[in-house]
Every structure is written in C-alpha cells, then in structure tokens.
Amino acid sequence: MVTVEEIRRALEQIKYPGYSRSIISFNIVREIRLKEDSIEVELQLTTDKEEVITALRNGVERIIAELTGLPVNIVVTTPSGTTSSPGNQNINPFEQRSSIPGVKNIVAVASGKGGVGKSTVSVNLACALVGKGKKVGLLDCDIYGPSIPLMMGVKGQPQIKGEGAEEYLIPLTQYGVKVMSIGLLMDDAETPMIWRGPLIMKAVQQFLTYVEWGDLDYLLVDLPPGTGDAQLSLCQTVPLTGGVVVTTPQEASLGVVRRGIGMLEQVQVPILGIVENMSGFITPEGENIPIFGKGGGKAEAERKGYPFLGEIPLYVSVRTGGDQGVPVVVSAPESDAGKCFVRVAEEFLKQVENE
Numbered sequence: 001m002v003t004v005e006e007i008r009r010a011l012e013q014i015k016y017p018g019y020s021r022s023i024i025s026f027n028i029v030r031e032i033r034l035k036e037d038s039i040e041v042e043l044q045l046t047t048d049k050e051e052v053i054t055a056l057r058n059g060v061e062r063i064i065a066e067l068t069g070l071p072v073n074i075v076v077t078t079p080s081g082t083t084s085s086p087g088n089q090n091i092n093p094f095e096q097r098s099s100i101p102g103v104k105n106i107v108a109v110a111s112g113k114g115g116v117g118k119s120t121v122s123v124n125l126a127c128a129l130v131g132k133g134k135k136v137g138l139l140d141c142d143i144y145g146p147s148i149p150l151m152m153g154v155k156g157q158p159q160i161k162g163e164g165a166e167e168y169l170i171p172l173t174q175y176g177v178k179v180m181s182i183g184l185l186m187d188d189a190e191t192p193m194i195w196r197g198p199l200i201m202k203a204v205q206q207f208l209t210y211v212e213w214g215d216l217d218y219l220l221v222d223l224p225p226g227t228g229d230a231q232l233s234l235c236q237t238v239p240l241t242g243g244v245v246v247t248t249p250q251e252a253s254l255g256v257v258r259r260g261i262g263m264l265e266q267v268q269v270p271i272l273g274i275v276e277n278m279s280g281f282i283t284p285e286g287e288n289i290p291i292f293g294k295g296g297g298k299a300e301a302e303r304k305g306y307p308f309l310g311e312i313p314l315y316v317s318v319r320t321g322g323d324q325g326v327p328v329v330v331s332a333p334e335s336d337a338g339k340c341f342v343r344v345a346e347e348f349l350k351q352v353e354n355e
C-alpha cells in the first residue's frame with residue numbers, strides 16, 4: 001500500500017504552471033487522504049484561472065493514478081469557492097454541450113497519435129454495427145484531412161433542405177450508414193483547408209445541429225489525429241457517451257496511447273474500450289509477424305482497467321477496402337479481417353449495451 005509521503009514525493013514532479021518550482025513547494029497540496037479504494041486530494045489555489053486549475057487537476061490525477069492505480073478525487077479550493085471532481089461546477093466543460101434529438105449514443109474514436117487506423121476502425125465498426133441491426137451514423141471530424149468519404153466510397157454533395165434558419169443537411173447513406181464529412185462539402189478533395197480553431201468548432205457544431213441524423217443508435221465520430229486543443233475542444237463540443245481508443249502495439253509500448261486515454265479522461269468522457277490495430281501481419285501461410293509488437297493494447301487496457309475490444313492484424317484487404325471505398329466488413333464479412341472487426345463490434349456492444 002502506498003503512503004501519503006510517497007504520493008507527496010511523486011507530486012513534487014508537478015511544476016506550478018509557468019514556474020520551475022513544484023506545487024509541493026508552493027504548498028498547494030493541502031491534504032492527501034488514503035481511502036479504501038480511492039485517493040482524495042485537496043488543492044488550495046490562489047487563482048481562479050481555468051487553465052491553471054485544469055493543468056494542476058490533471059497533473060495530480062495522472063501522477064497519483066499512475067502511482068497507485070486508484071481513482072483520484074480532487075477537491076480544489078480557489079478564491080471563488082470549492083469544487084470537487086467529478087462533477088466540477090466551476091469549470092464544467094459539459095455545460096455547453098447539448099445532445100442531438102433522436103441520437104442515443106455519440107461515440108468518439110480517438111488515439112494518441114495519427115495514422116494508427118482510427119478512420120479504418122471507424123468505418124468498419126460503423127458497418128459492422130449496421131450488420132448487427134443498429135442504426136448508425138458516422139461523422140468525420142477530421143476537418144484537415146477527411147478520409148471517411150474515400151473509405152466509405154461516398155460521392156456527391158449532401159442535399160440541403162428547408163430554408164433560412166431551418167436549413168439542414170441530409171447526410172449521405174452508404175452501406176446503411178449515414179455519413180457526414182467536411183470532405184463532402186468541398187469542391188475539390190485536394191484543396192487544403194486552413195481552419196482556425198473557432199471555425200473548426202463552429203463547423204463541428206453545425207454538423208451536429210444542422211444535419212438531419214434522424215434516429216440513431218450510434219453516431220461514431222472519427223476524431224482528427226493528435227491530442228491537442230482542437231481534439232479536446234471537439235470532445236467538449238460533442239456530447240459524447242464515450243470513446244473508443246485505437247492504438248498500435250508500438251504506440252502502446254511507447255505509452256503514446258496514454259495520451260489518447262488521458263485526453264478523454266480530461267474531459268470526463270468514459271472510455272468504452274481499447275482496440276489494438278496493426279497487431280502483426282498475417283502471412284499467406286497464416287503466420288503472424290509482429291511488425292509493431294503485439295499485445296500492448298491489451299496490456300494497457302488491463303493496466304488501466306478498461307475493456308479490451310480486440311486485435312486487428314494488418315491485412316492487405318483492410319487497406320484496399322479503405323482505398324476502394326468498400327470496407328472489408330462489407331466486402332468480405334466472413335474473411336479473417338472482416339471477422340476481426342465484427343468481433344470488435346460485438347465486444348463494443350457488450351460494453352455499451354451489456355449484450
């Protein structure tokens with residue numbers, strides 16, 4: 001069992017934002033209490049600045065969680081009052097979010113870094129869920145490099161219905177999935193988009209508000225790569241039920257996946273599960289060559305206590321399916337590759353619906 005002193009020592013690593021001194025030396029950590037299955041910490045700040053509160057809260061939570069593996073309750077006292085986590089009243093990022101009528105669950109697909117297969121997992125999971133009888137939408141939030149239209153093989157512009165303030169976009173339906181992407185609204189897919197933060201938020205907000213999603217069991221949201229401010233704000237803009245984190249074994253072994261997990265945790269989005277993509281390459285002889293290693297995703301899931309949704313090896317058919325606009329789950333649901341995604345969908349449903 002960890003001691004209060006050990007926790008205090010670990011917290012010395014955290015510098016007060018903008019200073020080189022640790023928060024311990026600033027006497028910000030007023031109390032550390034060891035509870036039966038959690039740790040309670042009291043922080044006393046002399047500022048109401050949101051950035052500072054969030055940075056300290058997250059830092060303290062991460063360090064203690066990594067040290068003890070236990071949930072951390074942080075009570076922050078600032079000049080304007082006391083807030084505790086979760087359910088923080090002072091800085092509640094959820095306040096501005098609203099749910100979409102008719103949409104039961106909005107689920108983000110995220111990762112710690114780019115190119116690990118978020119979009120591939122999003123399209124195949126969406127199609128696999130349709131195969132399970134679910135009503136599914138897929139929102140491409142990758143404003144800079146939308147790849148969903150290509151991977152889903154959707155072309156053409158969404159129709160606009162209504163007039164004036166009542167105008168809304170009709171998503172394009174492909175393989176039973178309702179698809180919306182900024183890519184569908186651009187004249188030329190090659191045009192690089194230069195967006196500033198506030199514009200991105202506005203665009204995403206409009207995708208949620210002014211798109212006629214209809215009744216959906218799941219709206220999957222393919223997030224852009226990275227864990228920066230844009231991604232964080234997206235998570236706050238979209239009223240998420242939870243997130244699925246995609247990792248490669250290598251990303252897992254290097255700890256990069258923790259960034260993706262951390263990003264969702266930071267905005268209090270429940271992690272529905274972790275998918276390990278690119279879990280080795282299956283040769284035509286059926287042998288698995290662990291190009292990026294193997295098993296890291298599962299190990300990380302176990303370590304953090306999150307559900308593991310499955311492994312997807314590298315298959316040529318997955319890549320060509322993406323390039324040709326026919327996800328492997330649609331073209332070959334019975335193939336090994338197709339089955340991998342179907343299993344992930346089943347595991348996902350188990351987690352969300354206890355099926």
Ligand SMILES: Nc1ncnc2c1ncn2[C@@H]1O[C@H](COP(=O)(O)OP(=O)(O)OP(=O)(O)O)[C@@H](O)[C@H]1O
Nearest residue numbers: 114115116117118119120225313314315318319322
């Ligand atoms: N299991 C797999 N087998 C074969 N190819 C794969 C697999 N997963 C992804 N790929 C390929 O890897 C490339 C990157 O995948 P994808 O675009 O889905 O990643 P991403 O995380 O969405 O990337 P970005 O961060 O740029 O949005 C694509 O060409 C895709 O077809």
Ligand SMILES: [Mg+2]
Nearest residue numbers: 118119142147
């Ligand atoms: Mg992508």
